Amino acid sequence: NAGVTQTPKFQVLKTGQSMTLQCAQDMNHEYMSWYRQDPGMGLRLIHYSVGAGITDQGEVPNGYNVSRSTTEDFPLRLLSAAPSQTSVYFCASRAPSVGELFFGEGSRLTVL
Amino acid sequence: RKEVEQDPGPFNVPEGATVAFNCTYSNSASQSFFWYRQDCRKEPKLLMSVYSSGNEDGRFTAQLNRASQYISLLIRDSKLSDSATYLCVVGSSGYSTLTFGKGTMLLVSP
Numbered sequence: 001n002a003g004v005t006q007t008p009k010f011q012v013l014k015t016g017q018s019m020t021l022q023c024a025q026d027m028n029h030e031y032m033s034w035y036r037q038d039p040g041m042g043l044r045l046i047h048y049s050v051g052a053g054i055t056d057q058g059e060v061p062n063g064y065n066v067s068r069s070t071t072e073d074f075p076l077r078l079l080s081a082a083p084s085q086t087s088v089y090f091c092a093s094r095a096p097s098v099g100e101l102f103f104g105e106g107s108r109l110t111v112l
Numbered sequence: 113r114k115e116v117e118q119d120p121g122p123f124n125v126p127e128g129a130t131v132a133f134n135c136t137y138s139n140s141a142s143q144s145f146f147w148y149r150q151d152c153r154k155e156p157k158l159l160m161s162v163y164s165s166g167n168e169d170g171r172f173t174a175q176l177n178r179a180s181q182y183i184s185l186l187i188r189d190s191k192l193s194d195s196a197t198y199l200c201v202v203g204s205s206g207y208s209t210l211t212f213g214k215g216t217m218l219l220v221s222p
Contacts, residue, residue, distance in 0.1 A: 035212075042214035043156070043199070090155055099144045099203055101210065103155035 002026050006091050006104035013081040013111045021076040021107050023091030029102070031094045032074040033058070034066065036087040037106075043090065049074055081111045115139060115211045116202050122217035129190045133216050135183040135200030144203035145176055147185050149196045150215065156199055159185075190220045 004025045013019055025032065033048035035058075045058030049068040063085060065077040074093075078085060088108050092101040118135045125131050137145075145162035160167065162174040162183055173186040183200055200213035 040214065043212040045210075099146060099161065099210065100158045101148075101156075103157070105155050106153075 004091055004093055004102050004104040006089075006107050008107060009105065010108050011110070013078075013109065015081060015083060015111060017081050019078050019081065021078075021089055021091075021109075023074045023076065023104060024072050025074075025091075025093040025102070026072065027093060027095070027102065028071060029093035029095050030071065031096065032068065033092050033101075034064070034074070034076045035090045035092065036060065036085075037090060038087050046076065046089075078109075081109075083111045085109065086111045116200055116213040118198075118200050118213040119216045120214075122219055124219045124221065125190055126221055127190060127192060129220075130186065130188050131190055131218060132187075133185045133198050133200075133218075135185075135202075135213055137181050137183070137200075137202045137211075139202070139204070139211075140181060142181075142202045142204060144210075145174075145183050146201040146203070146210075147172075147174060147183075148199040148201055148212075150199055151196045156212075159198070187218075190218075192220050192222065194218060195220045 007022045030051045034046040035043040037043050044060050047066040049055045055066050088106050091104040094101050116137050147159040148156040149159040150156040162176045166175045171188045175184045197215040197217045199215045203210045
């Protein structure tokens, strides 16, 4: 059971570089989301999607883009990385009308 | 007032102890409530949902007080393996928005 798969698990970027964090789920979940987790801040929602072709902003969307061309994939793009984006990023999905979120293992990003 | 607030912790308890975590939420329209567990450097995982009547799962008991906008998690007979961070999560109707508390760390020692 793969569940939610995130890549890469670790990444170091220089300020101004761009990159994409990949997220794929094999549970046919319509809802997918990206969170970032920082010490003392808890999990904060960046962007989410309720189905293919539909995305919306969460609490902290600035500096990030998402797209949802298929049910399975929900990539997160950092357009021009900044040190403030150093964080652990989690992708999560859930079934409709069910509250349980299934998380990927996380992607640890450091921006120098 | 933050949307979801938890005891800051950490809680250091010996094996076999009973420990209780508290969580308050600010949105009175909240409809769904959960406790998640997060091990060190791992992803969060659902521990249990919280129902209005309260619910129990083995050594874990969750309670909800809508009038006081308060959720609790009680762990009885603590095990070393219970050491983790416990996240309180509150959702709106239809789970469209799930808000996480910052978490309370539990350390169970021999």
